[in-house]
Amino acid sequence: MAKWTAFPQLGEYRHDAASVAREWHRLHAGDAEPLPPDPRVLQAWMLFHNGQFQDALEAGLAAGEAGLTVAVKAQCIYANYLEKKEKARLDLLLEAATRAEVQAVVHPDNPSAWYWQAYALGRYSQGISVARALAQGLGGKVKDALERTIALQPRHADAHVALGAFHAEVIDKVGTLIGGMTYGAKKETGLKMFQEALRLHPRSPVALIEYANGLVMLEGEKKMPEATRLYRQAAALQPLDAKERLEVDYARLELQG
Template structure:
């Protein structure tokens, strides 16, 4: 695999350990990640929030199981927001999923292990097309991993959004009846998870953007005004780190299409 492309906004966000610790609660409202318990882990998160995704991934992996959360979040952020080639994105999400499965096997009480397992598999499924992924039985795995995340940590905003988005994708592809009977996907549950995510992280451009996506998948034109409102909110936010800046710019680009 070729070297990763740089984050275009890395130069605008210069973090150090002290600044990351001071802003930890705000920076991690989306994933409810506990503060790092070592300087080495803290420095890996410094790299992540500064937009140095490849370096953050390597730093996290160097720490073994203790660094898998930051390594997986950095890889997923790069794949979703920077990498332009779909085959490379799919491969990166496959790697995140494999690492997260190993993480969950060793530390089953750690929510991030289950979250990255479910989220990466859901994004992999989107990459190979949801209908094909459902035929391979991936839908059940996605749902189980994300529900395990929320059972361990009901305040994991990203997990609420990911579960809602995947259920909306299922309903979009197979319809509400088959979605409900075969995959446990319900429109009411989609809305509950989206509402909960927005309560947990109301000023997260990532959450707002993905909530807009889920609404459009689920109900299309009927929710266009609400989805547009969410994107407009995301586009107007002041990003707290390089990752949020990527989400803000993505929302702005969506609004100009």
């Protein structure tokens, strides 16, 4: 495996297994992931929260099935925020989607397996263009996986965010009529998903960012002031771990641009 690009603030977050367990509810307010009983898996999560994404992937895979969720999450977050080469990024996302898909087959009652499959395919779709991904049938796969996630775990805030983004992206790319008739995308559903995500996890940087983007896609330029307000809210948050730091830094960078 090629050496991954290091998290820029490596060493800034110094969680240990005890602090991860103690802060578990706050750290996992977005994905409602249960606290793992296996100390090897908890160790992998510690590496993830500290920004050691490649180490978290390897530790998760070494822990077997119980560590697959942290392994796939580490791979997805790294690919989305830190991988600089586009082909490598897309390859990592496809590999993560495959791992999550296999996990969902073996454990169909695991919401994380469905969510990370959808996340990886969704980010991959953005990379190759949403219109092309829809033509390949990836849109339906993403939507179905996210709906399955929410059915299994209604408190999965991140899945609400992603489903809201799905509705917004489809309508933005193919229009309300075709988006609704062909892909089941609806403006009202998209907005509702974003709002529910923020109700479940009010201090989620990614929920604020994606809601801002979705508002502009669904409502047009008139929503730019509100979108900017949401970006500022995300940028002002104090990150709890490396993942949130990447999201907050993204919001700050977008405001500067």
